[in-house]
Amino acid sequence: MKLKIFFLLLCCTWFGAQAQSLTGNVLIKNGTVLTVTKGTLENTDVLVKDGKITQIGKNLVAPAGYNVIDASGMHVMPGIIDAHSHIALSVVNEATQPNTGQVFVGDALDPLDVSIYRALAGGCTTSHAMHGSANAIGGQCETIKHRYGTVDADALRMDGAPRTIKFALGENPTRVHGSGNGIVPRTRMGVEHVIRQSFAEGKEYMEKWDAYKAASKTKGFRGAPPAYDYRLETMADILRGNIIIHCHSYRADEIYMLLNVCRDFGVKKLVFQHVNEGFKVAPELAQFGAMASVFADWWAYKFEVYYSTAYNAAILHKNGVVTSINSDSEELIRHLYHEAAKTQKYGGLTDDEALAMITINAAKQLGIENRVGSIEVGKEADIAIFKGHPLSSYTIPMLTLVDGVVRFDREKDADDQRIYVDPKGTTDNATFHKYFHNHENCLEGAEQTMVKLFGFN
Amino acid sequence: MKKSLNTIAIAIALFLTLSYTFAQSPKGKYGTFALTHATVYTVTKGIINNGTVIIRNGKIEAVGTNIAIPSGAEVIDCKGQFIYPGMIDSGTRLGLVEVSSDPRTTDFNEVGDVVPQMKALTAVNPNSALIPVTRVSGVTTVISNPEGSMFPGTAALINLHGYTPDQMFAGFEGVVLNFPNTGRRGFWDRRTDDEIKKATDKAMEKLNDVWDKATQYHKLDSATNGKGVGYYPELQALLPVLRGKQTLLIEANASKDITAALKWIKEKKIKKVVLTGVLEGWRVADEIAKAGIPVIAGPVQAVPSREYDRYDRAYANPGLLRKAGVKVALQTGQAENVRNLPYHAAYAAAYGMGQEEALKAVTIVPAEIFGVADKLGSIEVGKSATLFICDGDPFETKTNIKHVFIDGWQIPMVSRQTQLYDEFLQRDPGVNKAKQ
Numbered sequence: 001m002k003l004k005i006f007f008l009l010l011c012c013t014w015f016g017a018q019a020q021s022l023t024g025n026v027l028i029k030n031g032t033v034l035t036v037t038k039g040t041l042e043n044t045d046v047l048v049k050d051g052k053i054t055q056i057g058k059n060l061v062a063p064a065g066y067n068v069i070d071a072s073g074m075h076v077m078p079g080i081i082d083a084h085s086h087i088a089l090s091v092v093n094e095a096t097q098p099n100t101g102q103v104f105v106g107d108a109l110d111p112l113d114v115s116i117y118r119a120l121a122g123g124c125t126t127s128h129a130m131h132g133s134a135n136a137i138g139g140q141c142e143t144i145k146h147r148y149g150t151v152d153a154d155a156l157r158m159d160g161a162p163r164t165i166k167f168a169l170g171e172n173p174t175r176v177h178g179s180g181n182g183i184v185p186r187t188r189m190g191v192e193h194v195i196r197q198s199f200a201e202g203k204e205y206m207e208k209w210d211a212y213k214a215a216s217k218t219k220g221f222r223g224a225p226p227a228y229d230y231r232l233e234t235m236a237d238i239l240r241g242n243i244i245i246h247c248h249s250y251r252a253d254e255i256y257m258l259l260n261v262c263r264d265f266g267v268k269k270l271v272f273q274h275v276n277e278g279f280k281v282a283p284e285l286a287q288f289g290a291m292a293s294v295f296a297d298w299w300a301y302k303f304e305v306y307y308s309t310a311y312n313a314a315i316l317h318k319n320g321v322v323t324s325i326n327s328d329s330e331e332l333i334r335h336l337y338h339e340a341a342k343t344q345k346y347g348g349l350t351d352d353e354a355l356a357m358i359t360i361n362a363a364k365q366l367g368i369e370n371r372v373g374s375i376e377v378g379k380e381a382d383i384a385i386f387k388g389h390p391l392s393s394y395t396i397p398m399l400t401l402v403d404g405v406v407r408f409d410r411e412k413d414a415d416d417q418r419i420y421v422d423p424k425g426t427t428d429n430a431t432f433h434k435y436f437h438n439h440e441n442c443l444e445g446a447e448q449t450m451v452k453l454f455g456f457n
Numbered sequence: 458m459k460k461s462l463n464t465i466a467i468a469i470a471l472f473l474t475l476s477y478t479f480a481q482s483p484k485g486k487y488g489t490f491a492l493t494h495a496t497v498y499t500v501t502k503g504i505i506n507n508g509t510v511i512i513r514n515g516k517i518e519a520v521g522t523n524i525a526i527p528s529g530a531e532v533i534d535c536k537g538q539f540i541y542p543g544m545i546d547s548g549t550r551l552g553l554v555e556v557s558s559d560p561r562t563t564d565f566n567e568v569g570d571v572v573p574q575m576k577a578l579t580a581v582n583p584n585s586a587l588i589p590v591t592r593v594s595g596v597t598t599v600i601s602n603p604e605g606s607m608f609p610g611t612a613a614l615i616n617l618h619g620y621t622p623d624q625m626f627a628g629f630e631g632v633v634l635n636f637p638n639t640g641r642r643g644f645w646d647r648r649t650d651d652e653i654k655k656a657t658d659k660a661m662e663k664l665n666d667v668w669d670k671a672t673q674y675h676k677l678d679s680a681t682n683g684k685g686v687g688y689y690p691e692l693q694a695l696l697p698v699l700r701g702k703q704t705l706l707i708e709a710n711a712s713k714d715i716t717a718a719l720k721w722i723k724e725k726k727i728k729k730v731v732l733t734g735v736l737e738g739w740r741v742a743d744e745i746a747k748a749g750i751p752v753i754a755g756p757v758q759a760v761p762s763r764e765y766d767r768y769d770r771a772y773a774n775p776g777l778l779r780k781a782g783v784k785v786a787l788q789t790g791q792a793e794n795v796r797n798l799p800y801h802a803a804y805a806a807a808y809g810m811g812q813e814e815a816l817k818a819v820t821i822v823p824a825e826i827f828g829v830a831d832k833l834g835s836i837e838v839g840k841s842a843t844l845f846i847c848d849g850d851p852f853e854t855k856t857n858i859k860h861v862f863i864d865g866w867q868i869p870m871v872s873r874q875t876q877l878y879d880e881f882l883q884r885d886p887g888v889n890k891a892k893q
Contacts, residue, residue, distance in 0.1 A: 114764050121768040279877065283887040299874075300587060300793035302558040311878035318882060331760050334768065338800065341854035347878070393803035393854045394812075416765040 022147060022155060023051025024381070024404030027062035031071030031385065036078055036352060036359050037374040046076060048381035051403030056377060067406070069399065071385055077355065078374050079125025079382030079400065080336050081362035083293040084246070084273050084326035086130060086444065087115035087333060088156060093132035094139055095446035098177050098185060098194045101165060101238075102231035103139035105131050109153040115330040116148040116156075117417045120408035122334035123384030123397040126158065128326075128366055130273075133168035133248040133442035134176040136185055136194040140165045140234065141246065143366050145382070145402050151419060162367035165238065166273075167195070167247035168442070169254040170304050176446050192257050199265045202235025209236070244269040244367055246293070248442060250304040252280035259288050271365045273326070275316075276308040282319035291322040291365045296339035297346070313357060314347020324362035328442065337390040337397075344391065354391055483869035485618055489513045490867065491526040492846065492860075495535035500542055500820050501835040510540055512842040515865030520836055535846050538859060541816075542835050543597025543843040544851070545614075545823040546798045547753040548733055548788025551591060552581035552601045552615060552625075557792065566605035571667050573632045573694035575610035577601045578622045587793050589872035592617040594796035595845040595858045598627055598833060600753075600788070600823075602706075607664060609633055611694065612706060614827050616843065618863040629827035631704040631731070632694065636718045637661045640711045640762065661717075668725060671695040701728035704827075706753070708733045710762065712740035719748050731826055733788065736762050739774045742781035751784035751826050756791070757801035769808055775818065776809025786823040787815075803852035815852070841865070 026048045033041040033056065047055040047062070062068050086092050090110040094100040109129070119127065125146050131139035143161035150156070169191050178186025185191040208226040215221050237243050245262070249255050249272050259281075262270050270290040272278060276299065278285060278292045285292060294316070299308035309315075316323040325340050327333035340358045343349040349357075363373030372382050381404040388395035400408040490512040497508040497520060509524040510517060518527075526532060555562035564580035581601055591599075597617055603610030612631050619625035637660035639653060648656070674692040697703035705727055709718040715735060722730055732738070733753040738745060745752060759771040767773075779785050787805060789798050798819060806815035824834025832841045842865040849856035861868040886892070 118760065118768040279881045280884075282881070283884060287888050297794060297797070300556055303556050306556055306586075307873070307877070309874040309877040309881075311874060311882075315878065315882050319884075331758065334760075335758065335804075338854060344855035345857065346874075388807075391854065393800050393852055394807040396807055413767065415767050417768070418764055421765075 021405065022150075022403055024067060024401070024406070025049050025063070025065065026067040026069060026381070026401065026404050026406075027060060028069045028071050028076055028383065028385070029060075031074050031076035033375055034075060034077040034351075034355060034390070035375040036355050037376060039352075044076075046375060046381075046383070048383075048401075048404040051381055051405070053375065053377050053379050053381050056375065069385070069406075073387075074398065075386045075389055075395075076375070077123070077384050077386065077390055078359045078379075079372065079384050079402065080123045080358045081324075081366070081368075081373060082119070082124055082127040082327050082333050082336060082358075083271070083324045083362040083365045084130055084328045085119075085127040085330075085333055086132070086328070086442075087119060087127060087330050088113045088144055089129050092130075092442075092444040093134040093446045095132070095134035095176055098135050098173060098183065099137040099198045099231065100131075100135050100139055101137050101198070101234040103131070104142070105129055105139055106142035106157065109142065109144070109156050111148075111150055111153050111156050112419050114418050115333070116146050117408065118330065119333045120146050120148055120400045120402075121397060121410070121413070122336065123386065123390070123400050124333055124336060125382035125384065125400060125402045125407075126363075126366075126368070126372060127333065128164065128246070128362075130164075130246065131166040132444060132446065133166065133172040134446040136168060136173045136177075136191045137198055138166035138168055140243070143368065146400075146407060147402055147405070148407050149419065158368065160371075163237070163243040164246050164366065165234065165243050167245050167258070169247060169249045169258065170251060171302060172248065172443060176443075188251075188254050188257070191254070192261060195258070195261055196264075198235050199239065199261070199267075202232055202239055203265065205229065205232035206236035206239060238267060239265055241267070241269060244271060244365075246271045246273050246365075248273045249278075250274055250276045250308075252277040256281050256284060259284060259290060263288070269367075274305075274328070276305045276312060278321070279309065279312045279315035282316050282321055285316070286320040291324075291361075292316050293324045293326045293362065293365055295328070296325050296342040310342065310346040313343045314349055317343075317349065317353065317357075318347070322361050322364050323357060324365055325357040326362070337386070337395065338393055341391040341393065351389075351391060483871055485863075485866040485868055487515070487866050489527055489530040490842075490862070491524075491530040491532045492535050492540060493526070493532060495538055495540045495846065497540045497836055498542075498816070499836040500816060501837060508540075510836060510844070512862060512865055515842055517836060517838055517840050517842050517844075520838055533846070533860060535859075538846050538848050539851070540836060540844055540846050541595070541851055542820045542833070543845060543861070543863065544595050544798055544802075544819045545786070545833065546596055546599040546789055546791075546795050546819070547786040547823045547826070548602055548755065548790055549599045549795045550602055550604065550790075550792045551587060551599050551617075551795050552583070552585055553577060553603070554792045555582070555585055555587065565603050565609070567603065567610060570606045570663065571608045571691050572606065572610055573608040574690040575603055576613065576630070577603050577610055578613040578615070578626060578630065581613065581615055581622045581625060583620050583622065583625055586873050587795075588617050589869075590793070590874055591795045592861055592863065592868055593858060593870050593872050593875070594799070595847065595851055595861060596795055596798050597843050597845070597861065597863050599795060600629075600631075600827075603633055604635070607635055607637075607660065608667070608691070608695075609635065614829065616863050618866055618868060627827075628829045628832065629704075631706045631827075632698050634664075634705055634707045636707050636709040636714055636721070637664060638709070638711065639714055664721075667695075671699055675699045698727065698729070704729040704731055706731050706733050710734040710736040712737040715741050716744060719744055719750070722748070722750065734790075735778070736771060736774065738783070739770065739777035742778050742783060745778065746782040751786065751822075752778060753786045753788050753823070753826070754778060754805075755788040755801055757787065757804045758797070772804045772808035775805040775815070776811070779810055779814055779818075784822060784826070785810075785814075785818050786826055787818045799852045800854065806852065812850075812852070 045060040297310040360373035363369040385399040497505040511519040553565040614627040614629035821834035
């Protein structure tokens with residue numbers, strides 16, 4: 001018995017020690033530093049204390065006990081941020097109602113997902129773990145840091161990052177609910193209705209509570225509070241500006257629709273995801289101040305992306321829309337630097353503009369631009385180190401740090417990087433995706449409906 | 458008077474420029490071309506600096522320095538630019554699908570487990586919007602694969618220019634065999650290990666049964682000089698493979714499936730054969746090399762097939778196979794994004810294959826595998842003028858492809874994607890419809 005308690009204590013201490021080592025002290029020496037926001041600095045050192053960048057300059061000296069990384073001949077850039085991903089989640093869709101704003105993917109984080117390690121191996125340090133696109137209003141999302149190695153789901157959260165929620169327009173919600181369940185929305189008209197109705201209900205709820213709170217301050221007040229409803233509370237928080245909407249969208253008309261709906265309800269924090277036809281309404285997006293997170297070149301995998309162009313990011317950017325390149329895929333998240341480089345082929349963006357698409361712009365869309373997304377003093381030390389320029393297709397990510405802790409080191413990379421091996425899990429069967437490039441990751445969890453509809457399995 | 462004439466001249470010039478800019482469907486151009494002052498990557502005969510390539514009658518007429526320019530040739534000055542043979546993607550479904558989620562636009566997956574008589578070439582849509590998007594990237598030639606079942610059909614090598622399948626045909630067809638597969642097909646494949654094993658065993662039994670029937674058919678057909686055997690189109694389609702006259706393209710990805718396929722090939726004494734996919738080829742590279750069978754590897758930008766494999770296995774696979782002595786061509790397995798072939802090659806190069814070998818894997822090696830090296834795969838006199846001109850290393854993302862020639866046709870550097878860029882970069886009207 002005593003022995004058991006001892007082991008239990010030992011375990012607690014070990015996990016405790018793990019939790020404490022979430023930040024590191026490090027000096028990165030003599031690299032070509034791509035700050036993204038403040039130009040490129042040759043032969044420059046970056047000093048990191050307690051997970052934060054404290055100094056950028058030449059010939060810096062590491063205090064005792066600091067980890068020193070020689071980055072001579074290497075490129076040092078801010079950790080890559082993916083504004084649209086579904087890694088580190090054990091479920092993606094609560095595909096049961098057109099509005100499931102009450103659910104939160106942060107309740108389903110999976111720190112054991114090896115995709116986190118593979119993302120680190122591509123220099124990606126932060127991702128936006130999103131609910132799927134089965135519902136017009138999906139669940140709330142979680143911004144995570146890729147602290148792979150921890151078994152504590154809470155340790156993945158980027159504490160203090162703003163709340164975000166997934167919306168979805170077009171084919172996915174109309175297929176799942178209209179065609180699949182025979183309820184609104186079956187069309188893009190219905191999608192607008194679901195969102196307007198949800199906002200209207202949220203507004204009514206918010207006003208009831210505001211009235212109650214005001215009244216409860218008066219002397220001798222004896223009324224009962226309105227019934228609590230977390231779904232409506234979430235809608236109210238969107239209207240209050242406490243939650244950023246990240247909306248899965250493709251066609252210009254539906255993007256324009258949501259701009260109008262949000263304008264009518266005074267909602268300003270709006271980021272469009274995928275937004276393949278965003279380029280067609282770029283002036284309207286810029287005028288609203290809405291942002292866009294796009295694929296570099298995905299198109300034609302469904303009808304609503306047939307009239308797309310790989311020049312989308314460049315058109316949006318040149319029209320003044322804050323634009324990022326995302327992955328929505330456990331494969332692409334491993335080479336977002338290459339996806340960003342495609343904006344140079346399709347639209348001739350500069351190195352800094354291209355790199356901003358996977359760093360500072362994505363940070364702005366998640367509301368974390370004061371903490372990450374560039375190499376600046378005071379920012380968190382999420383840093384990726386490359387052999388070769390990160391926008392070259394021959395580049396190789398070598399080291400990735402999150403909060404100053406090395407989480408990926410190509411030189412020390414082992415064959416098997418799983419944290420925990422399920423003894424009952426299959427080890428011999430491999431998975432091959434050849435013609436399935438996971439374009440439907442957004443619909444993971446809604447497969448039953450899809451099988452029923454289209455018979456694919 | 459002079460002033461108004463000038464105005465008219467300017468107006469005409471402007472009109473001509475505009476009508477050129479707004480031409481909706483520009484056509485290819487055939488003729489005699491002299492590509493001068495270029496750095497020519499011949500692939501098979503080294504690099505020629507300040508070189509000239511002459512294109513006439515659809516062929517490369519001359520390559521080298523100090524080449525006389527034929528009278529009447531259109532001269533394209535390639536100073537500071539590079540000439541490469543057109544890139545070949547050895548596994549796509551280009552032409553057989555327009556919008557992959559919509560079954561009304563997919564033609565790669567016919568009903569039936571054994572339908573090798575279904576010919577990809579029949580269903581290739583020369584007017585697919587995906588084709589111009591692909592060819593302006595320098596990918597000029599692709600294998601278009603039927604897929605889905607055990608013998609889903611016969612693949613075809615096509616050039617990405619032409620108005621009929623015959624005009625596009627590039628001289629190779631091969632029967633596709635999806636070797637009984639022990640792997641999962643995706644996240645939605647929720648079969649148990651037992652179910653997978655049973656399905657694989659059953660598939661293997663069926664494959665051997667089909668092959669036995671084809672062998673019988675071959676014997677009867679030979680004995681009767683092709684008469685009196687009856688109409689068995691699926692067996693007829695397998696005959697040329699059985700007789701060693703046509704290539705069998707065997708897809709196998711899991712290492713034990715590759716091993717099983719190698720054993721099966723040996724057992725059945727199949728002469729012309731290529732392994733495709735081979736995502737876990739690196740695990741059994743020596744076996745493949747020993748068998749002397751070429752492979753079509755890819756997609757290279759892919760996740761490893763197993764959670765416990767190194768993150769970069771798919772990137773490194775082509776290089777590991779090549780080092781073991783295997784002949785390696787590359788494929789994207791894509792349709793709409795076959796244009797990314799050069800980046801799959803770049804990843805293979807960076808993760809161990811090297812640039813020279815990676816370039817061969819998308820040019821001369823597939824040309825050899827498909828038996829069309831007399832026409833494609835390198836810049837040599839007498840070969841088809843299927844090539845492109847670019848302003849840098851074609852595997853680098855920011856490099857622009859300047860000109861593309863396919864069978865001597867100069868391809869318009871326009872696709873729907875470039876047209877949308879031209880229309881929407883500065884949309885008119887902008888936010889306000891009324892002109893200020």
